[in-house]
Amino acid sequence: PDQPVTSYTLITEGAPIAVNSHGGRAKCLQRLTRLNMPVPRTVALSFDCVRGIAQGQVPDAKDMLASFGDRPVVSVRPSSEDPDWGGPGAILNIGMNAARHKVMAEELGQEAADRLYTRFVQSYAVHVARLDPDEFEVDDSDSADALKRVLEAYEFECEEEFPQDPAHQLEEVLRSMARAWEGTTARLLRQAKGAPADAGLGLVVQEMIFGLGSGECGSGVIRFINPQTGHRQIEGRYKRQSQGRDALDGDAVFLQKDARGTSMEELCPKCYATLTGYGASLREKLREEMEVEFVVDNGELRILDAIRVQRTSPAAVRVAVDLANDKIIPREEALLRIEPRALTELLHRQVNPDAPRDVLLKGIAASPGAATGKIVFSATAAQASQARDEACILVRRETAPEDIRGMHAASAVLTERGGMSSHAAVIARGLGLPCIVGASDLKLKRKEKRLILPDGRELGEGDLITVDGSSGDVLDGAAELLEPTLEDGFRTLLTWAEDVSDIKVRANADTPADAEIARRFRARGIGLCRTEHMFFEHDRLTLMREMIFANSPDDRAAALDRLLPMQRADFKKLFEIMRGERVCIRLFDPPLHEFLPHTREGMRELAGALDLPLSDVERRVKALSEFNPMLGMRGVRLGITVPEIYDMQARAIFEAAAEVSAEGQAIIPEVMIPLVSAMREVEIVKARIDLVAAQVRAASGVEFDFRLGVMVETPRAALRAEEIAPHVSFLSFGTNDLTQMTYGLSRDDAGRFMSEYVRQEVYAEDPFHTLDTDGVGELLEIGAERARRSQPDVTLSICGEHGGNPESIAFCRQAGFDYVSCSPFRVPVAWLAGAHLAL
Ligand code: PEP
Numbered sequence: 001p002d003q004p005v006t007s008y009t010l011i012t013e014g015a016p017i018a019v020n021s022h023g024g025r026a027k028c029l030q031r032l033t034r035l036n037m038p039v040p041r042t043v044a045l046s047f048d049c050v051r052g053i054a055q056g057q058v059p060d061a062k063d064m065l066a067s068f069g070d071r072p073v074v075s076v077r078p079s080s081e082d083p084d085w086g087g088p089g090a091i092l093n094i095g096m097n098a099a100r101h102k103v104m105a106e107e108l109g110q111e112a113a114d115r116l117y118t119r120f121v122q123s124y125a126v127h128v129a130r131l132d133p134d135e136f137e138v139d140d141s142d143s144a145d146a147l148k149r150v151l152e153a154y155e156f157e158c159e160e161e162f163p164q165d166p167a168h169q170l171e172e173v174l175r176s177m178a179r180a181w182e183g184t185t186a187r188l189l190r191q192a193k194g195a196p197a198d199a200g201l202g203l204v205v206q207e208m209i210f211g212l213g214s215g216e217c218g219s220g221v222i223r224f225i226n227p228q229t230g231h232r233q234i235e236g237r238y239k240r241q242s243q244g245r246d247a248l249d250g251d252a253v254f255l256q257k258d259a260r261g262t263s264m265e266e267l268c269p270k271c272y273a274t275l276t277g278y279g280a281s282l283r284e285k286l287r288e289e290m291e292v293e294f295v296v297d298n299g300e301l302r303i304l305d306a307i308r309v310q311r312t313s314p315a316a317v318r319v320a321v322d323l324a325n326d327k328i329i330p331r332e333e334a335l336l337r338i339e340p341r342a343l344t345e346l347l348h349r350q351v352n353p354d355a356p357r358d359v360l361l362k363g364i365a366a367s368p369g370a371a372t373g374k375i376v377f378s379a380t381a382a383q384a385s386q387a388r389d390e391a392c393i394l395v396r397r398e399t400a401p402e403d404i405r406g407m408h409a410a411s412a413v414l415t416e417r418g419g420m421s422s423h424a425a426v427i428a429r430g431l432g433l434p435c436i437v438g439a440s441d442l443k444l445k446r447k448e449k450r451l452i453l454p455d456g457r458e459l460g461e462g463d464l465i466t467v468d469g470s471s472g473d474v475l476d477g478a479a480e481l482l483e484p485t486l487e488d489g490f491r492t493l494l495t496w497a498e499d500v501s502d503i504k505v506r507a508n509a510d511t512p513a514d515a516e517i518a519r520r521f522r523a524r525g526i527g528l529c530r531t532e533h534m535f536f537e538h539d540r541l542t543l544m545r546e547m548i549f550a551n552s553p554d555d556r557a558a559a560l561d562r563l564l565p566m567q568r569a570d571f572k573k574l575f576e577i578m579r580g581e582r583v584c585i586r587l588f589d590p591p592l593h594e595f596l597p598h599t600r601e602g603m604r605e606l607a608g609a610l611d612l613p614l615s616d617v618e619r620r621v622k623a624l625s626e627f628n629p630m631l632g633m634r635g636v637r638l639g640i641t642v643p644e645i646y647d648m649q650a651r652a653i654f655e656a657a658a659e660v661s662a663e664g665q666a667i668i669p670e671v672m673i674p675l676v677s678a679m680r681e682v683e684i685v686k687a688r689i690d691l692v693a694a695q696v697r698a699a700s701g702v703e704f705d706f707r708l709g710v711m712v713e714t715p716r717a718a719l720r721a722e723e724i725a726p727h728v729s730f731l732s733f734g735t736n737d738l739t740q741m742t743y744g745l746s747r748d749d750a751g752r753f754m755s756e757y758v759r760q761e762v763y764a765e766d767p768f769h770t771l772d773t774d775g776v777g778e779l780l781e782i783g784a785e786r787a788r789r790s791q792p793d794v795t796l797s798i799c800g801e802h803g804g805n806p807e808s809i810a811f812c813r814q815a816g817f818d819y820v821s822c823s824p825f826r827v828p829v830a831w832l833a834g835a836h837l838a839l
């Protein structure tokens with residue numbers, strides 16, 4: 001920081017270069033030279049120096065060039081702190097001018113000299129003078145003519161001769177690269193990838209090794225893994241008489257011997273052997289998988305550059321696990337190298353390739369995975385849809401930062417415009433959300449909320465489509481999706497994370513399918529089974545309605561008796577799947593009116609089914625309807641006023657536990673009471689449940705144990721935790737309702753104004769997404785502390801949506817919670833987040 005802003009360093013001299021002052025590329029090049037690899041002479045410019053250049057303080061390029069000998073030709077490459085943050089493209093052959101062109105024609109041949117100069121004029125014109133690239137397109141077949149044309153084009157466009165002074169050329173290149181980094185688009189793109197607002201750019205200036213001329217000459221790129229899968233294999237290309245990354249543009253030869261054609265291994269066996277040897281030592285010394293850019297110059301190998309191989313998340317996991325298994329890095333480091341959220345990318349569903357597909361439209365496959373949902377045309381509609389628990393696909397012309405909340409809420413994103421690095425694509429990949437961009441065949445009529453397809457068909461809001469972000473296909477309706485296949489690298493990482501994490505992870509699972517996924521992701525049990533979801537199936541719904549309409553306790557008991565075996569079977573399945581891991585079953589929570597029809601049509605149907613006069617049904621629906629059902633007759637309030645429902649559920653749980661225990665798998669079920677606000681509620685419900693347990697033990701002859709717990713979802717329950725805790729074994733914080741009640745904010749309606757609230761920074765974040773650690777968090781701490789005061793052994797957990805967020809997990813761990821419970825697909829993220837916290 002004390003260096004003058006115009007400072008630059010020769011990487012072979014001076015102190016070690018730091019990534020946060022000169023960038024990753026400069027640092028890496030210094031390490032390569034220290035490993036005695038043949039790197040051409042390189043100078044590194046620091047972030048401060050480049051910032052100074054952007055503001056007009058360009059260092060004396062004449063002086064810098066002098067250190068490259070008397071006929072310097074150099075390249076400039078970007079060197080940012082994190083290669084994923086991008087940066088301006090490399091510029092090669094700086095220093096080429098008429099005089100040097102003439103000398104080179106004698107040394108390397110006319111054609112090679114023509115090509116070098118042409119190439120420099122092209123990139124200077126486009127990237128430095130910012131002229132129209134179309135004017136500088138040339139046909140490579142006649143190099144002399146191409147050179148003449150680009151020089152003329154330059155003179156015509158700029159009304160001056162192509163700059164001949166190498167120092168002037170270099171100064172202009174440095175200036176243009178420094179400014180490109182400061183541009184708005186570049187800034188937005190890198191910030192979307194997590195770069196801080198003040199991220200710096202370093203630059204490296206390197207002596208050109210041409211890869212053209214006599215003897216074996218050429219250039220290439222090699223890496224030692226497949227960047228999609230992370231599996232170890234040699235990949236890359238070599239192209240004779242070429243430079244830069246030309247080898248990647250086709251027309252190149254293989255690296256390794258290959259039956260399909262010529263290879264570098266045959267053309268230049270010595271260079272090839274040295275190169276692969278370097279690969280192995282780079283992996284060991286840099287403890288990373290590197291991609292190496294090299295040149296062969298008259299049979300001599302030179303290493304120009306090495307960067308960390310850009311890779312998909314699955315590949316990143318594979319590489320980290322392989323490096324740890326090969327003892328190159330410790331396991332802890334392998335865990336730390338993977339961002340917890342990145343794991344969601346490994347958990348994508350796929351469209352079944354064997355099922356028939358009705359392709360409506362094609363676009364660019366911008367973020368992998370597949371999802372089905374109803375079309376929505378705005379971020380607000382997406383949030384409203386999420387509040388209703390309805391999967392939706394956000395369809396936009398293109399997305400902007402205001403849409404991010406909507407993207408969070410959507411299952412997938414489809415845009416008419418944009419490419420792989422458009423806002424939608426970048427953000428969707430970050431969120432692990434399937435995304436298709438640039439579906440330019442569709443016509444979007446936003447005002448009318450309609451989509452017109454290329455074949456003339458139309459779709460509107462609410463229509464069901466499937467987005468296949470892996471292929472770029474938009475499919476009609478709900479396509480058949482396959483669950484993700486999990487690689488052994490992922491499984492290994494998950495076991496390591498589980499070993500290290502000191503906060504346990506359970507899953508919120510209501511169905512056998514959820515429970516199966518939870519187990520595969522190593523959930524240590526079910527933390528929340530929302531039993532009401534089991535009543536929405538058709539045959540049960542009618543029984544449920546019969547129960548609600550029962551006029552006498554006997555009629556009600558009859559309906560519940562028929563529901564009992566169904567619930568018992570549900571629980572038995574869950575116990576069997578979870579094989580001895582804890583299963584926490586929450587007693588009935590929603591208000592009863594949710595099970596009744598609300599349209600006249602529906603009421604008439606129900607009247608027919610129950611053989612009741614329509615007026616009776618209408619009266620009943622009216623009687624049950626509430627102004628504010630979320631704060632009404634739900635949760636334990638129902639348990640107190642209609643206790644037969646909880647009795648039936650408790651019986652079903654205990655009978656299932658007794659049956660599975662009798663089959664040899666000892667089950668200790670957990671029974672959880674929702675929406676408690678007073679200790680007396682717990683006492684009353686507990687007395688009845690204890691009675692049911694005693695009855696089931698007596699009738700079955702099986703001595704099972706169970707644990708009773710309370711959901712802390714009202715502020716009062718948190719405040720009164722000290723008197724509640726002695727009655728129970730566990731407290732689980734339901735932060736969805738607790739957030740709703742702490743803010744006095746309807747979780748179903750907040751989407752309508754949440755974006756505005758966040759935009760005006762009234763709330764830093766949507767508190768239903770990100771745990772409000774200040775307010776709701778304080779209630780969590782108070783509840784935990786007071787509960788432990790009266791009952792030190794009480795188990796504490798969180799089971800709201802926040803349970804899968806790394807930040808909330810950190811908070812809960814700090815507050816001394818025993819476990820978090822989250823949706824099955826968040827379980828791996830939660831394990832890894834737990835491991836990161838423990839390390
Ligand atoms: C909660 O309120 O946080 C909770 C887990 O329960 P539900 O979302 O079912 O209301």
Ligand code: MG
Nearest residue numbers: 713734736737
């Ligand atoms: Mg709740």
